[in-house]
Amino acid sequence: MTQKELQVQRLVKEAQEAYLRLHTRRHFLKESAMGLGALAMGSLLGGCGGNSNAIAPVAFDPAHPLLPKPPQFAGKAKSVIYLHMAGAPSQLELFDYKPELMKMDGQDCPPSLLAGKKFAFISGVPKMLGPQARFAQHGESRTWVSENLPHFSTVVDEVSFLKAVTTDQFNHAPAQLLMHTGSPRLGRPSMGSWVTYGLGTENQNLPGFVVLTSGGSFPDAGKSVWGSGFLPSVYQGVQCRSEGDPVLFIKDPNGMSRDLRKASIETINEANRQEYAEYNDPEILSRISQYEMAYRMQITAPEVMNINDEPSYIHEMYGTQPGKSCFANNVLLARKLVEKGVRYVQLFDWGWDAHGDSPNNAVNIGLINKCRTIDKAITALLLDLKQRGLLEETLVVWGGEFGRTPMMENRNGINAPFKGRDHHTEAFTIWMAGGGIKPGYTYGETDEIGYSAVSGKTDAFDIQATILNQLGFNHEQFTYYFQGRPFRLTDVGGKVIRDIIA
């Protein structure tokens, strides 16, 4: 054999081995002993989420997605009414009384408050702006409330105030998303979706998660703020119209009998079921259950969704304006829905963004008018829930997405034409009531000009964790498996605010 032949032979052998290495089971197993072993061990040890006292995941039944499910532990609250003042109301004109700030009114803002800070609009050195409302102490809890909320100040003893809420988002849309979905970016399920996913809803003839808007505009974050994200879409918020009939086409068209209606929906659902058998897409099941819900809602919705048959003293109490689109109507509707077993009612009222660029956005003009549209309604809601025995099990939350600066806004370095305040992330006020929350209590404190939180600092995750806790969920163990990992509403944050729990 020549040198050359030997070399060829060796090359062929090498090639064969290389081929074998790629293809034979023996080689595969040999090469991957370590990797496979580690994988096997990983699964034996229970994987990353291995936790001996883990709570069983929420059972999801795609055919009956809204049937009630037990919470992880017996919660005090059964339902939630979340009143979101979109645009962010000024805590300094409502709840956070700062006489020291008055003394600084009109002075240049000290550099220590500006160094290294970012604001949405303030640039250069703004002037300080003292409180534009008079304050007084109310109730047995001696809580400071401004003259802008004369009615609400009579019910402060029902409420727990969080005075040192913070956020890290100073634009409306991301801050609203953070408040309601736990992430400033699009795509996460909203709190109402998480809650209806986890608990289902009591009344099978109504949606579990209803959204009502007022103030003439949607919240800046759009419909994503009540979206279902990666949860099955049956859990997204059902938005009702705030003017005229809350739900359109609730009556059967002329000439269509109830039986015919039923038969047609049955036929559509049958077709969808066949589709599901073929493609196995759970969204088809969502669609089927939505059709069934729509059919059942035809019976219950006209009664529940209509505030007109409430007695006139109730209308007077809430300060409603029947026929118009207004916050008070929505609040009354929210009470009716909760009374009928709807799990989560989300209200958005737009128009709280008091920059001072116009009279409507001035803290001493427009803000007062906005307060007058909500004052009676929020007061009536707490009292009405209370007298019906519903406040025990209904958690009411009121707040915006961030706070407002103790400085006057100076967009582009020019003082605003009216008295206004910029977006502020470091301190704002949110209150909660009912559903096992301590009545007449204040948690958290800001510094003497209301610029930043001094004690009892909380954030969106803490509020979400607390809401879930009142409903019977440990927010750290309430997860949904998506894209290879468990997700939770509070992401990696959140601490239940035990201080405000009764």
Added chain:
Amino acid sequence: MFLSVSGLMGRFHPILVHLPIGILLLACFFQWLSIKERFALLRPAIPVMLFWGVLSGIFSCLTGYMLSLSADYDADLVEQHQWLGILSVTASLIFYLLYKFSFNEKMARWFSLGIIVLITITGHLGGSLTHGSDYLTSALHNNQEGPALKPIPNIQEAALYPGVVQPLLQARCYSCHGPEKQKGKLRLDQQNFILKGGKDGVALIAGKADESEMIRRILLPVSNEKHMPPKEKPQLTAEEIALLHWWINTGADFNKKIKDLPQTEKIKPVLIALQSGNVKKEENAMPDQQVAKADETIVSRLKKAGVIVGPVAQNSNYLSANFVNANADSLITLLEPLKEQLLWLKLDHAAINDAAMPVIGKLTTLTKLQLSNTLVTDQGIAALQSLHHLASLNLTGTKVTAKGIERLKPLKALRYLYLYQTDVKNQEWTSLQKAFPATRLDSGKYIVASLPTDTMIVKPPPKKM
């Protein structure tokens, strides 16, 4: 200079100490293993290990001594730990010399056994110094997170310091400021130590809680380095802080009874809550005892009829039932077999009347019952006298009168009674409230009276020309 360097070196003691522990223990195990023929080849390794074990042991002793100079620890415990540590190293050294110069199998076995015992005891003492002497046992009773104070049956007769303050300090402070450890030279387990204070001066000024360092530290934000207890430890609740605050403000007395001290408006509810355990927990709370699973056939029959019925929580056999989507009248009798499990029952707006009440009267586990907007009357609710656990009863929108309601007096657990839109007359509320001293009667009829400003619109000031 020397002190700070030695202080730094001392901090390495808790790390370094594991070297001699590991090496010497292994050497001793090898000694016993090598008795067996198959492990005989381990024998030459033993003196090598002993050499390194002794060397690292000497360094551990030195750093340990430097750490003890910082004196944040219980002196007795440190002394025991120190001498036992030195004894362990000395014994190991002798063991090593035995191997080098005159080996004796029997002696070697005794030495190895003795060293194992010495190291175990020394190590345990060291652990007690760093983690507290109850570190091991506390895992057994697992009382770290829970409330520091147990309910006190007769709070006014109890003495404030031994009854309330001391248990509080014990639960939240002793682990760092107690017999074993005195962080910042502060010890809080005895009267003279509390009054003496620590490194930064006195801990409390009797009568002036707000100026007392103890309260000031407790009230600092949790993120502050000086906040007490440290943020990783269980924190004091608002009520516990209020109690400490009150104790100092009333003169930080160590003997007086609570009834002999001036009680502020702020402290009264805290004291009441302490007496009853936790008043607020009663309504909605779960019964303590377990219950057997409910009859599945009945539950599924109810479900099929549209009744929302299911466990009140995962891993619980107690049930709640809601008739919002079902015709209650024909189904109510089905509830009777569930009487041991049924905790909450919601029948508002259901088409039921007095005829259904005898069945509900048999559901004696109920804690919450909603009969609002039903046709029940005085006659019917008399049957509810047997619901001894009932904490919340909603009769809103029914035809009941004060006379009928007074027959519910035997319901001692009742905390909430909702009577909005009932036939109770205005003049009857005072006597009714007297009949139910422990119950919050809600008469409703709240009014939010209109103010002229409600509909006024604030307009901007006219523009100057």
